[in-house]
Amino acid sequence: MKERLIRLEVFRYNPDTDTEGHYQHYEVSCLEEWVVLDALNKVKETLDPTLNFRWSCHMAVCGSCGMMINGEPRLACHTFLRNYPGTIRVEPLVHFPVERDLVTAPDDFMEKLKRVKPWIIRKDKQPIEQGEYRQTPKELLRFRQYAMCINCTLCYAACPEYGLTRHFIGPAALALAHRYNQDSRDQGRDERQEVVATKEGVWECTFVGACSEVCPVHVDPASALQQMKIASSFDWIKEHLLPGGGK
Amino acid sequence: MAKSNKPVVWFPFAAGGTVIAFFIPVIALLTLLVAFGKVPAGLSYESMHSWLADCVLAKLAVFGILALSLWSSAHRLRCTCFDFGLRIDTLVAAVLYSAAIVASLAAAMFLFRL
Amino acid sequence: MSRKPLIREVPPTTWYFRHPRYLRYMSREITSLFVGAYCVLLVCGLGALADGKESYEAFLLALQSPLSIAFHVAAFIAALYHATTWFNATQVAMPIQIGENFVPGSWISGAHYVVWALLSVVVILLAGVF
Known part of the structure; x- marks a missing residue:
C-alpha cells in the first residue's frame, strides 16, 4: 500500500x-x-x-x-x-x-421532487386481496434505469439551465416523473403533466446533456426529458388540434 | 401553472433540426463548389428553372426544407441569446421568429413566380 | 439556530467557460447562426432564380467572392457539426424497446447516418456533380 x-x-x-x-x-x-x-x-x-x-x-x-x-x-x-x-x-x-x-441546502430540489409526484398513482385501486399489480420483465425494463436515481443532485450542479433559471424543475425530478409515467402500474401521467408540461418543466431544458454525463449511477435524465418533450408535443396537438381535445 | 404552448415553436424546431441535419450539409457542399467556381450541371439556370418550374412536388420540397430550417435556426438562436445572457427573451423571440416567417414567405413567393 | 446560507450567483454571460462540455454545447447552439444565415442566402438565390437567367448567373458569380468562400466553409462546417450532434442525439431522444431489451443506441444513430449518406449521394447525383 x-x-x-x-x-x-x-x-x-x-x-x-x-x-x-x-x-x-x-x-x-x-x-x-x-x-x-x-x-x-x-x-x-x-x-x-x-x-x-x-x-x-x-x-x-x-x-x-x-x-x-x-x-x-x-x-x-x-x-x-x-x-x-x-x-x-x-x-x-x-x-x-x-x-x-x-x-x-437541497430544499429547492426536495420541493420540486414532491411536485412531480414521484410515486405510483392509481385511479382504480384494486382491493388488497386481489394481490399485487403484476408486471412483466419488459415492463420493468421500460423504467428501471430511471429508478436507480439516488437523489444526489449532481445533475442539478451540472445543469446550466438550472443555474440560470432557478424555477426549472430540473433533471432528477423530471427523470423520476418519467420513471413513474413509464411504469405500467401507474395511472398518474395526466396529473404529472400539469407540472412536466409547463414552462418550468421540460421546456426549460435545452438538451445540454451534462446531467447524464455526471450521473454516478448512469441514469440518463437528458433522455427522459427529450422523450417527455416529444410526448408533451403530441399531447398539445391532441388537445388543441383534434376535435374534442383527443379525449 | 398552466401547460405551456411551447410545442408550437418546439415541434417545428425539432422537425427543422432533422431537415438541417439531413439536407443542409450536402446543399452547402454544392454551393461551396459554386463558390470555388465549379458550378455543378444541375445548378445551372436552365436545369434549376426547369425542375423547379415544372414540378409542384419539387417546389414543396424546397419550401419545406427552407421554412423548417429557418424556423429551427431561429428557435435555437433564441435559446442561444438567452444562454449568452441576453435577458429580453420576448423581444428576441419576436424578432427571430418574424425573420424566419418573412424569409419563408419570400421563398414561397419566389417559388410561386417560377 | 438561524440559517444564513451563502448564495452563489451563476455569471449569466460567462458561465460556459466553467467547463469544456458547456463550450461544446455552446458551439453546437451557435451553428444555428451560420445555418440560419446560410438559409437566408439560399432564399436570396431563389429570388435571383425567379428574376431570370441574368440575375441568377450574377448571383452564382457573386458567390465566388473571398468573403462568400469563407462564409460557405463556415456554414458547411456548422451544418456538419449540427448533423453529427443531431444524429448522435437521436438515440437519446428516441430509445426503441423491442421485446424486453432496448435496441443498442449506436444502431439508431447508425441508421440515421446511413440514411444521411444515401440522401447526400442522391442530392449530389441529382445536382449533376459527376
Whole structure:
C-alpha cells in the first residue's frame, strides 16, 4: 500500500462569521487506494475538526457526499485519489445555497421532487386481496434505469439551465416523473403533466446533456426529458388540434 | 401553472433540426463548389428553372426544407441569446421568429413566380 | 439556530467557460447562426432564380467572392457539426424497446447516418456533380 501526500484546496464558509467563502489548504498523507471522502475524513480527524461535509454510506448509494471536485460534480466516495495527481480542489455543489463549508441546502430540489409526484398513482385501486399489480420483465425494463436515481443532485450542479433559471424543475425530478409515467402500474401521467408540461418543466431544458454525463449511477435524465418533450408535443396537438381535445 | 404552448415553436424546431441535419450539409457542399467556381450541371439556370418550374412536388420540397430550417435556426438562436445572457427573451423571440416567417414567405413567393 | 446560507450567483454571460462540455454545447447552439444565415442566402438565390437567367448567373458569380468562400466553409462546417450532434442525439431522444431489451443506441444513430449518406449521394447525383 503506497502512501502519498495529498494537497487539498477546500472551500470554507462559516455562516456565523463569514459573508463569503474562502479556500483553505490542507496536506494530508493518504493511501493511493483511497477516495476523496477518505482524505476529507482524515483532515477532519487529524487536522481540522471544524471542517463540515455530508456523507453516510461510502459506497455511492446514499447520495450524500456530492461535491465539486476539480470543477466536476462528483460523489466524494466514488472519486479515487489515484486519478488526481495534483492539488485537488473541493467545493460545495454549485447552483445550491451553501449551508456551511461543503454542505449545501437541497430544499429547492426536495420541493420540486414532491411536485412531480414521484410515486405510483392509481385511479382504480384494486382491493388488497386481489394481490399485487403484476408486471412483466419488459415492463420493468421500460423504467428501471430511471429508478436507480439516488437523489444526489449532481445533475442539478451540472445543469446550466438550472443555474440560470432557478424555477426549472430540473433533471432528477423530471427523470423520476418519467420513471413513474413509464411504469405500467401507474395511472398518474395526466396529473404529472400539469407540472412536466409547463414552462418550468421540460421546456426549460435545452438538451445540454451534462446531467447524464455526471450521473454516478448512469441514469440518463437528458433522455427522459427529450422523450417527455416529444410526448408533451403530441399531447398539445391532441388537445388543441383534434376535435374534442383527443379525449 | 398552466401547460405551456411551447410545442408550437418546439415541434417545428425539432422537425427543422432533422431537415438541417439531413439536407443542409450536402446543399452547402454544392454551393461551396459554386463558390470555388465549379458550378455543378444541375445548378445551372436552365436545369434549376426547369425542375423547379415544372414540378409542384419539387417546389414543396424546397419550401419545406427552407421554412423548417429557418424556423429551427431561429428557435435555437433564441435559446442561444438567452444562454449568452441576453435577458429580453420576448423581444428576441419576436424578432427571430418574424425573420424566419418573412424569409419563408419570400421563398414561397419566389417559388410561386417560377 | 438561524440559517444564513451563502448564495452563489451563476455569471449569466460567462458561465460556459466553467467547463469544456458547456463550450461544446455552446458551439453546437451557435451553428444555428451560420445555418440560419446560410438559409437566408439560399432564399436570396431563389429570388435571383425567379428574376431570370441574368440575375441568377450574377448571383452564382457573386458567390465566388473571398468573403462568400469563407462564409460557405463556415456554414458547411456548422451544418456538419449540427448533423453529427443531431444524429448522435437521436438515440437519446428516441430509445426503441423491442421485446424486453432496448435496441443498442449506436444502431439508431447508425441508421440515421446511413440514411444521411444515401440522401447526400442522391442530392449530389441529382445536382449533376459527376
